Amino acid sequence: MEYGIVSYGVKVPVRRIEVEKVVEVWKNNDLTILKNLLNMDERAVLNSDEDVITLGTESAIKCIENSGIRNNDLDAIYLGTSTNPDLSKSSAATILEMIGNNHYAMCSDIQFSGKSGTSALQIGYSLAKSELANNIMIIGSDAMNRHIPPGDQREPYAGAGAASLLIGRENLIAEIEGIASYTSDFPDDIRPEDERYVRSGMPLNRDKISYGLVKHSVKAAKKLFDREHTTVSDYKYGVFQQISGASAYAVGTALGFKKSQITPSIFANKIGDTGAASPLIGLAKVLDVAEPNDKILVVGYGGGAGADAISLKVTDYIKEFRKKIKSVESEINSDIIRVDYANAIKYEYKYIRPEVSFNTYL
Numbered sequence: 001m002e003y004g005i006v007s008y009g010v011k012v013p014v015r016r017i018e019v020e021k022v023v024e025v026w027k028n029n030d031l032t033i034l035k036n037l038l039n040m041d042e043r044a045v046l047n048s049d050e051d052v053i054t055l056g057t058e059s060a061i062k063c064i065e066n067s068g069i070r071n072n073d074l075d076a077i078y079l080g081t082s083t084n085p086d087l088s089k090s091s092a093a094t095i096l097e098m099i100g101n102n103h104y105a106m107c108s109d110i111q112f113s114g115k116s117g118t119s120a121l122q123i124g125y126s127l128a129k130s131e132l133a134n135n136i137m138i139i140g141s142d143a144m145n146r147h148i149p150p151g152d153q154r155e156p157y158a159g160a161g162a163a164s165l166l167i168g169r170e171n172l173i174a175e176i177e178g179i180a181s182y183t184s185d186f187p188d189d190i191r192p193e194d195e196r197y198v199r200s201g202m203p204l205n206r207d208k209i210s211y212g213l214v215k216h217s218v219k220a221a222k223k224l225f226d227r228e229h230t231t232v233s234d235y236k237y238g239v240f241q242q243i244s245g246a247s248a249y250a251v252g253t254a255l256g257f258k259k260s261q262i263t264p265s266i267f268a269n270k271i272g273d274t275g276a277a278s279p280l281i282g283l284a285k286v287l288d289v290a291e292p293n294d295k296i297l298v299v300g301y302g303g304g305a306g307a308d309a310i311s312l313k314v315t316d317y318i319k320e321f322r323k324k325i326k327s328v329e330s331e332i333n334s335d336i337i338r339v340d341y342a343n344a345i346k347y348e349y350k351y352i353r354p355e356v357s358f359n360t361y362l
Contacts (some may be wrong), residue, residue, distance in 0.1 A: 003128040004175040004312065006135075006168040007321070008284045009062025010328050011055050012161040012271055014335045015045035017344045019156040025341045026151045034156055039245030043272030044159040045344045046143055052081050053091050055162035055277075056141035057098045063137065063164035064099065066325045068171075071099055075133035076106040078123055080116030080140045080276040082191070082198070082302070083147045084109060095139065106133060110276075113189070113302025114241060116140065117163070117276035122308055124167040125176045136167040142275025146348045149197045157244045159272025163280035173318045174287060174296065177311040180224035188212045188303030201304070209250055213241060217251045217299045220307035224297070228311050232256040235311075236294040237264060239282040241301040245269030248282070251299065264289055270332055276302075283312075285328040292316045 019034045019042060034040045056079055064071055079092035092107045106127075110120040117140025124136040141162035148158035167176075187201035188208065202208050217240060225231060232238075238257040240248035245268045252262040265282035268274070274281060279300040286296055291314065298310045345351060 001169060002172055002175045003125060003169055004167065004172045005165050006171055006173065007063050007067035007166040008164065008287060009059045009066055010161070010163045010281055010284050010331050011058040011062065012332055013044040013046055013050055013055070015047060015337045015339050015347065016042045016270070017045050017339055017341065018042045021341045022156040026155070028151065029153055029156060037246060038157060039269045040157045040272070041269050043157055044145065044161060045339055046146055046160050046348050048347050050143075050160070051085050051146070052083055052141045052143050052162070053085060053094050055143070055160065056091070056139045056164070057095050059141070059162040059164040060095060060099050060137055060139055063166050066321070067166050069135055069166070072102045074101045074105050074135050074137050076124065076127055076136040077101065078108055078110055078120040078136070078138055080110045080118070080120035080138070081142050082111065082113050082116055082275050083143045084111050092139070113305035114142070114275045114278065115300040115302030115305050115308050117278070117280045118298065118300030118308035118310060121165060121167070121280070121310060122179050122181070124165070125179060128167050128169060134168050138165045138167060138280070139163070140277035140280040142277050144198070144273045144275050147191070147196060147198045150345060150350050154273070157268070157272045159268070159274050161271055161274035161277045161281055163277050163284050165280060171317055172315050173321045174312040174314050177313055178224055178228040180220055180227055180309045181306060182216050182219035182223060183306030184216065186212050186216070186304055190304065209247065212303060213243065213247060213301050214251055214254050216307040217241065217301050218254050220309040221255055221297060221299050224309040224311055230295075230311065234295055235297045236261065237286045237290065237296045238262050239265040239279055239286055239296060239298040241299065242266065242268035242278045242282060243273050267328070267332055281328065287314070287318065288322065288327045288329065290314045290318065292318060
């Protein structure tokens with residue numbers, strides 16, 4: 001029996017701020033580097049009522065609508081995030097209530113890093129393959145922009161977004177063929193207890209990318225190649241963690257992928273770093289254009305948490321599925337509202353205390 005992706009849905013904020021507007025305020029970044037080296041044009045800005053839960057819920061609703069199943073037919077919901085608005089209460093449980101699912105579903109937050117989305121996907125695949133559950137909703141949702149301090153050099157490319165994948169055994173649009181991981185305790189991004197902001201455990205330089213993102217992603221991918229007896233040439237597309245608009249190319253190039261195999265997944269140049277949602281949004285964007293029998297490699301990375309690799313094969317049903325959905329490209333580029341820096345920090349509560357708001361004004 002085959003197991004894999006039945007449907008997907010993506011939600012990103014419509015508000016955006018151009019990288020120039022952030023640099024104009026702090027003057028601590030080189031615009032040429034941001035534009036040409038990091039491939040960044042703008043990033044997403046949260047509205048005052050948007051967060052991990054609302055973005056995740058909207059992506060899940062789209063995923064359900066695209067699948068044809070009923071709202072209460074999910075056997076499991078797993079939310080991957082590194083910016084959960086509540087440190088103890090389950091945000092996945094809130095999403096379960098908001099989408100109207102039955103209360104007997106397995107439901108948990110996978111909460112620790114930017115690879116939480118792919119880790120949740122591996123759990124969903126394992127549940128489907130073991131036949132412990134069917135109709136498993138996997139959500140990657142993060143609001144990195146709300147958790148990067150004002151004036152931080154990462155602020156121009158810290159974004160937000162969510163993607164949901166429905167895992168099952170029938171009407172697959174992409175079969176999951178295999179998974180692998182590589183983990184080490186690397187001092188990358190850190191969010192200490194009781195702190196709102198994600199801090200970098202080392203200088204923002206090439207070593208951080210080379211020894212963190214690239215090394216861990218390459219090792220996870222090569223382990224998967226060994227297990228599945230595949231090579232880079234077997235894959236039509238490579239989808240990698242998008243910390244910026246350039247980071248996926250760094251990983252793909254290290255593995256031997258051509259730029260043309262990576263470009264269809266790129267979105268961070270318009271939205272920024274979406275954390276746990278990043279590889280799932282990239283995968284959804286590729287599924288918008290992939291053809292039957294195309295193989296896709298997905299690798300998610302999280303600071304201090306390692307990397308997950310997943311191999312997928314697109315099925316014939318993808319053509320029928322695409323007739324009824326809105327493309328990810330359209331979701332990213334439609335109805336954009338550009339804001340200035342003052343409004344961006346207002347919407348994202350950068351200077352409001354207490355840090356947990358009860359509504360727009362308190």
